[in-house]
Amino acid sequence: MNYFPDEVLEHVFDFLTSHRDRNAVSLVCSLWYRVERFSRQRVFIGNCYAISPEKLITRFPGLKSLTLKGKPHFADFNLVPYDWGGYVQPWIEALAKSRIGLEELRLKRMVVSDDSLELLSRSFANFKTLVLVSCEGFTTDGLAAIAANCRFLRELDLQENEIDDHSGHWLSCFPDSCTSLTSLNFACLKGEINLASLERLVARSPNLRSLRLNRAVPLETLQKILMRAPLLVDLGTGSYVHDPDSETYNKLKTTILKCKSIRNLSGFLEVAPRCLPAIFPICLNLTSLNLSYAAGIHGSELIKLIRHCAKLQRLWILDCIGDKGLEVVASTCNELQELRVFPSDPFGVGHDAVTENGLVAISIGCPKLHSLLYFCQQMTNAALITVARNCPNFIRFRLCILDPTRPDPVTMKPLDDGFGAIVQSCKLLRRLSLSGLLTDQVFLYIGMYAEQLEMLSVAFAGDSDKGMLYVLNGCKKLRKLEIRDCPFGNMALLSDVGKYETMRSLWMSSCEVTLWGCKTLAKVMPRLNVEIINEHDQMEICAEDGQRVEKMYLYRTLVGPRKDAPEFVWNL
Amino acid sequence: MSPPLLGVGEEEGRGNVTLMASSSSLDSLCRNSYELKERNYMGLSDCSSVDSSVVSAVADETKSSSLNVKATELRLGLPGSPSPERDPEHCLPSSTQLDEKPLFPLHPLNDGHYSSTQKSVASGSKRGFSDAMDGFSEGKYLANSEVKVMLSPRPSSKLGLKAGSVLENLGTQPANTKEVAPPKIVQERPHAAIEPRASHNGSANSNSCAPATKAQVVGWPPIRSFRKNSLTITSKNNDEVDGKVVPGALFIKVSMDGAPYLRKVDLKNYSAYRDLSSALEKMFSCFTIGQYGSHGTLGREVLSESKLKDLLHGSEYVLTYEDKDGDWMLVGDVPWEMFIGTCKRLRIMKSSDAIGLAPRAVEKCRNRN
Numbered sequence: 001m002n003y004f005p006d007e008v009l010e011h012v013f014d015f016l017t018s019h020r021d022r023n024a025v026s027l028v029c030s031l032w033y034r035v036e037r038f039s040r041q042r043v044f045i046g047n048c049y050a051i052s053p054e055k056l057i058t059r060f061p062g063l064k065s066l067t068l069k070g071k072p073h074f075a076d077f078n079l080v081p082y083d084w085g086g087y088v089q090p091w092i093e094a095l096a097k098s099r100i101g102l103e104e105l106r107l108k109r110m111v112v113s114d115d116s117l118e119l120l121s122r123s124f125a126n127f128k129t130l131v132l133v134s135c136e137g138f139t140t141d142g143l144a145a146i147a148a149n150c151r152f153l154r155e156l157d158l159q160e161n162e163i164d165d166h167s168g169h170w171l172s173c174f175p176d177s178c179t180s181l182t183s184l185n186f187a188c189l190k191g192e193i194n195l196a197s198l199e200r201l202v203a204r205s206p207n208l209r210s211l212r213l214n215r216a217v218p219l220e221t222l223q224k225i226l227m228r229a230p231l232l233v234d235l236g237t238g239s240y241v242h243d244p245d246s247e248t249y250n251k252l253k254t255t256i257l258k259c260k261s262i263r264n265l266s267g268f269l270e271v272a273p274r275c276l277p278a279i280f281p282i283c284l285n286l287t288s289l290n291l292s293y294a295a296g297i298h299g300s301e302l303i304k305l306i307r308h309c310a311k312l313q314r315l316w317i318l319d320c321i322g323d324k325g326l327e328v329v330a331s332t333c334n335e336l337q338e339l340r341v342f343p344s345d346p347f348g349v350g351h352d353a354v355t356e357n358g359l360v361a362i363s364i365g366c367p368k369l370h371s372l373l374y375f376c377q378q379m380t381n382a383a384l385i386t387v388a389r390n391c392p393n394f395i396r397f398r399l400c401i402l403d404p405t406r407p408d409p410v411t412m413k414p415l416d417d418g419f420g421a422i423v424q425s426c427k428l429l430r431r432l433s434l435s436g437l438l439t440d441q442v443f444l445y446i447g448m449y450a451e452q453l454e455m456l457s458v459a460f461a462g463d464s465d466k467g468m469l470y471v472l473n474g475c476k477k478l479r480k481l482e483i484r485d486c487p488f489g490n491m492a493l494l495s496d497v498g499k500y501e502t503m504r505s506l507w508m509s510s511c512e513v514t515l516w517g518c519k520t521l522a523k524v525m526p527r528l529n530v531e532i533i534n535e536h537d538q539m540e541i542c543a544e545d546g547q548r549v550e551k552m553y554l555y556r557t558l559v560g561p562r563k564d565a566p567e568f569v570w571n572l
Numbered sequence: 573m574s575p576p577l578l579g580v581g582e583e584e585g586r587g588n589v590t591l592m593a594s595s596s597s598l599d600s601l602c603r604n605s606y607e608l609k610e611r612n613y614m615g616l617s618d619c620s621s622v623d624s625s626v627v628s629a630v631a632d633e634t635k636s637s638s639l640n641v642k643a644t645e646l647r648l649g650l651p652g653s654p655s656p657e658r659d660p661e662h663c664l665p666s667s668t669q670l671d672e673k674p675l676f677p678l679h680p681l682n683d684g685h686y687s688s689t690q691k692s693v694a695s696g697s698k699r700g701f702s703d704a705m706d707g708f709s710e711g712k713y714l715a716n717s718e719v720k721v722m723l724s725p726r727p728s729s730k731l732g733l734k735a736g737s738v739l740e741n742l743g744t745q746p747a748n749t750k751e752v753a754p755p756k757i758v759q760e761r762p763h764a765a766i767e768p769r770a771s772h773n774g775s776a777n778s779n780s781c782a783p784a785t786k787a788q789v790v791g792w793p794p795i796r797s798f799r800k801n802s803l804t805i806t807s808k809n810n811d812e813v814d815g816k817v818v819p820g821a822l823f824i825k826v827s828m829d830g831a832p833y834l835r836k837v838d839l840k841n842y843s844a845y846r847d848l849s850s851a852l853e854k855m856f857s858c859f860t861i862g863q864y865g866s867h868g869t870l871g872r873e874v875l876s877e878s879k880l881k882d883l884l885h886g887s888e889y890v891l892t893y894e895d896k897d898g899d900w901m902l903v904g905d906v907p908w909e910m911f912i913g914t915c916k917r918l919r920i921m922k923s924s925d926a927i928g929l930a931p932r933a934v935e936k937c938r939n940r941n
Contacts, residue, residue, distance in 0.1 A: 074791065076794070076796045076797070077790075077791035077794045077795070077796070077797070078790060078791050078797055079790065079791045134796065134798070135727070159800065160796060160798040161798070161866070162798060188798065240915060241910065242910075243906060243907065243910065269802075272907075272909060272910060272913070274907070292799070293799075295801055296801055310818075340797065342799065343793060343795065344803065375793060375795075399795060400793055402793050404789065404792055404793075407785075433794075453667070457794075459792070472846070484791070
């Protein structure tokens with residue numbers, strides 16, 4: 001079978017970048033498995049409890065880049081208690097003890113401690129990239145360790161983490177010899193920053209291409225930084241507030257004109273709208289604009305800004321843009337591929353919020369749209385059908401109607417047909433989030449049509465177990481299913497237990513599943529971890545099997561029940 | 573080009589849906605018999621045979637695989653197994669329920685629907701969902717505004733009503749098999765979050781809930797907490813730190829030298845310095861009367877507004893504010909929006925104390941307005 005020397009195979013495998021392709025390749029035969037595992041440098045682990053660090057290290061001794069995800073997705077919405085798990089420490093310890101030359105670590109929804117960061121910074125001489133998304137448990141002291149000890153650090157990217165800010169000395173910990181930075185993102189830090197250190201750091205980082213500042217960096221400093229880094233491609237402003245008549249602002253205007261490379265713009269955490277014209281000259285080049293934290297830009301100023309951005313491919317915005325604003329987006333940004341509209345007032349009545357009309361306008365003006373996250377006040381079947389027709393290329397379609405069970409306000413019917421049209425039309429759909437009033441019918445449509453669906457998020461939908469059954473039976477490529485507040489019970493849970501080994505995980509909360517159902521499933525499927533989260537003390541050892549389970553999270557694993565589960569998590 | 577999905581124009585809101593499968597396969601699927609009607613999902617009156625065969629193949633496959641699985645897995649113990657009393661009545665959609673008339677007449681065909689559209693009809697005292705839906709489809713439901721009233725209180729009524737919601741009365745919620753379970757069980761199972769499904773606690777409460785208060789369901793809307801917190805901070809900062817957490821309001825303390833107590837003003841109520849200063853003048857007039865009186869100049873006259881203005885813009889007082897950095901600044905230098913953004917508190921300072929400020933600044937204050 002082996003016509004080529006191993007080196008040739010390896011060379012061929014080098015062209016495979018997707019981890020799925022490499023996984024597939026390793027299943028062909030034992031020879032390919034061997035060649036692949038020695039040559040693999042990047043590993044993606046979607047659930048840190050599915051495998052152990054030791055097994056990872058054994059299989060991939062050439063590992064350089066590791067991506068780990070911890071908590072379930074619904075942890076983002078406070079549905080998972082604080083110390084549920086997802087600790088990176090055991091991974092870093094294991095890697096540090098081994099001879100792995102780790103260079104990149106990307107973590108999502110994991111608990112990272114300062115000690116972990118310290119250990120990480122000291123254990124890998126060639127460490128280059130640290131990306132933390134939605135993580136927690138560390139402070140700026142941990143960042144200081146990274147800054148001080150990682151001599152060849154290229155990327156430090158902190159996205160939406162909860163970081164305890166012991167104030168800005170960590171920036172000063174970058175040694176003068178550190179000149180390798182290409183990407184620095186500390187926008188999520190809440191505290192003060194040593195501005196002089198920041199300026200000096202930028203000045204000695206000629207390769208800096210991505211810089212995202214936090215709220216504490218004022219406009220004066222932004223101007224000075226841009227003077228030093230005119231080759232920036234990705235910029236996140238900090239505080240963008242100043243007197244438009246001032247000298248500083250005029251200097252900024254001139255400086256920005258030199259920054260012809262900026263393609264990605266974000267930030268504006270604080271903003272004086274009258275200062276926005278300074279960025280108009282670069283708007284034409286922008287392919288990505290994130291104003292989802294810019295609550296200070298509304299109405300006509302926002303629209304004026306958007307009108308300059310004809311080449312946008314990705315736009316993240318707040319719903320204060322309104323339907324009218326979305327019409328402007330539709331007419332201006334014809335290249336748009338990804339749109340996210342976040343609620344600016346999640347619990348309010350939302351006078352300025354968006355409705356189905358805005359989405360329909362977008363679908364008409366932006367035929368290349370393939371990713372959508374849309375928080376709106378209301379949606380109609382007719383609108384969804386129109387959108388489905390206009391944009392058949394959706395890969396991700398996430399719709400969140402703020403009132404969770406709201407029907408079509410025009411017809412008062414459920415939104416089954418609207419979502420049905422989406423899944424029928426968008427044959428490449430991989431991710432779907434539902435909302436609004438929905439019956440079992442929508443799940444029938446999903447089971448029938450959503451053949452490529454990998455992730456489905458459901459809340460307050462369905463009438464009976466059949467809903468869940470349709471999905472489990474019909475969506476062959478389903479990997480992640482998360483359900484809350486739906487009337488799905490044991491029958492649905494137990495109807496196809498083998499299915500769960502083909503998936504990464506299943507989350508069910510506030511459904512009709514009982515303890516008996518979960519225990520049964522756990523007994524039959526030893527390679528699943530079926531975890532019950534009990535936050536109330538009601539469920540003790542004498543819990544009745546008939547009692548409904550508040551939160552269940554199950555996932556396939558090769559290493560059995562985890563040993564770091566807290567008291568309130570039961571592994572059945 | 574593929575045929576248009578669900579001709580919107582002619583089928584506004586009715587969404588013809590084509591799901592074609594043979595009745596027999598569906599019959600075998602569930603213990604219940606429900607008929608399958610040919611649905612024209614694509615909005616066409618006739619589908620090509622290719623489409624229909626493909627669709628029916630998918631449907632068949634779906635149904636049959638589900639059937640097979642059911643055959644192999646259901647014996648894990650649901651029907652007839654020694655399972656707790658709750659399960660049989662809970663997990664099995666009983667055939668009697670599923671034969672009930674559909675609660676969501678999605679299609680113009682009112683007879684025979686997929687069982688998915690059939691719901692257990694509420695029993696007894698609860699207003700049946702189908703009744704409610706009939707009410708809707710007959711156009712009996714209220715005008716939009718009233719409907720909104722009914723719809724919006726749902727979250728608030730759900731939250732805190734741990735054992736259930738009041739949705740039946742709204743008639744827009746699908747009832748589910750849970751309804752048939754004895755009410756007792758429903759009440760024993762509190763939801764931590766909204767309970768959208770019908771329950772036996774339904775009453776007329778929903779209509780009496782205040783529509784204005786939208787209660788907050790745990791984890792809804794699904795926004796990352798980091799983002800939620802950030803937006804709160806941002807809106808606070810854009811209005812002002814030290815402000816109350818009332819959305820849109822920005823209360824800051826105002827002190828006046830010599831006054832026995834402080835006041836609070838909502839900076840959001842004003843759009844320019846002039847408005848603010850006249851409001852402050854009005855607010856502190858009582859104190860200045862006293863002050864003035866003690867100087868023996870005006871005696872017991874009630875100070876008119878204009879005289880008060882003169883007072884404040886005379887040499888007596890200077891309006892200053894403390895900004896985010898903790899520095900005391902003269903009010904009026906920066907644009908109003910920036911001022912709102914940086915002002916933490918106000919102080920009506922005696923001119924004699926304002927010696928630290930440039931005399932020109934005091935002059936500025938005097939000459940303003």
